[in-house]
Amino acid sequence: MHLTLEKVVIRHEDWSLSCDATFTPGVHLITGRIGAGKSSLAEVMTGVAQPAEGRVRLDGIKKTMLSLQFPEYQITQRTLHAEATSWGIDPDLILAEARLTGLEQRDPLTLSRGEQKRLQLTCILASDHDLLVLDEPLSSLDCMEKERVCRRLGERQSRITILFTHEQWTFPRVDMIWEIRDHQLVCCGPVPEGIKTWQTAPPPVLMLLRAGVVPENLTPEDLKEAACRING
Numbered sequence: 001m002h003l004t005l006e007k008v009v010i011r012h013e014d015w016s017l018s019c020d021a022t023f024t025p026g027v028h029l030i031t032g033r034i035g036a037g038k039s040s041l042a043e044v045m046t047g048v049a050q051p052a053e054g055r056v057r058l059d060g061i062k063k064t065m066l067s068l069q070f071p072e073y074q075i076t077q078r079t080l081h082a083e084a085t086s087w088g089i090d091p092d093l094i095l096a097e098a099r100l101t102g103l104e105q106r107d108p109l110t111l112s113r114g115e116q117k118r119l120q121l122t123c124i125l126a127s128d129h130d131l132l133v134l135d136e137p138l139s140s141l142d143c144m145e146k147e148r149v150c151r152r153l154g155e156r157q158s159r160i161t162i163l164f165t166h167e168q169w170t171f172p173r174v175d176m177i178w179e180i181r182d183h184q185l186v187c188c189g190p191v192p193e194g195i196k197t198w199q200t201a202p203p204p205v206l207m208l209l210r211a212g213v214v215p216e217n218l219t220p221e222d223l224k225e226a227a228c229r230i231n232g
């Protein structure tokens with residue numbers, strides 16, 4: 001199973017992004033500065049938008065999902081019960097996992113942004129998508145919830161997971177790091193080697209690299225373990 005971007009160019013007026021890349025099963029992390037083109041690329045990968053040039057090829061991928069940055073954009077129903085049901089999953093299980101039991105008749109739009117995000121991600125992760133593209137899934141979540149989501153993403157090793165994020169501290173176990181540099185999608189490489197050339201790495205990772213330590217991976221445990229290796 002793979003997703004291939006063949007000489008893809010995404011354009012908005014005089015802004016453009018070029019991508020030539022293949023994504024295989026595992027967790028792919030894509031970072032880039034504000035306005036680098038993360039949301040635009042996420043939309044093209046999932047067929048929500050078409051590239052100006054090139055081709056997006058899905059091989060062996062039957063079910064695709066884009067998790068939108070703003071959870072309210074993905075709400076379609078008037079009650080939590082109906083919203084959870086609309087994802088085709090047992091609503092009681094979903095609401096229990098999202099810790100929203102008892103709120104079945106509430107309008108999802110009255111939930112806090114974090115609660116909406118927890119509901120959206122619980123529904124998405126309960127379905128078995130071959131290609132899951134997540135645009136800033138960790139924004140609005142607290143540390144505990146970020147870690148829970150990251151653990152769930154790490155369980156999708158046989159599927160393709162593409163994570164676009166500005167997150168600085170909490171990451172799942174990542175297989176490949178990519179970044180958007182100068183209007184191009186660049187592959188930094190597999191983890192851990194790719195960490196060394198990751199220009200938009202978050203401050204904790206840059207601090208470890210400056211101290212001469214390369215973490216094994218990016219989970220909170222990996223970063224803590226690497227910090228313990230500084231100065232012996």
Ligand SMILES: Nc1ncnc2c1ncn2[C@@H]1O[C@H](COP(=O)(O)OP(=O)(O)OP(=O)(O)O)[C@@H](O)[C@H]1O
Pocket residue numbers: 012013015032033034035036037038039040041
């Ligand atoms: N519909 C549009 N018309 C014109 N320009 C657009 C349009 N959509 C996006 N852009 C521009 O394209 C560039 C990439 O936008 P995009 O939202 O993909 O970036 P991003 O990396 O997701 O940003 P952020 O980190 O702020 O979420 C930005 O400069 C943005 O202003």
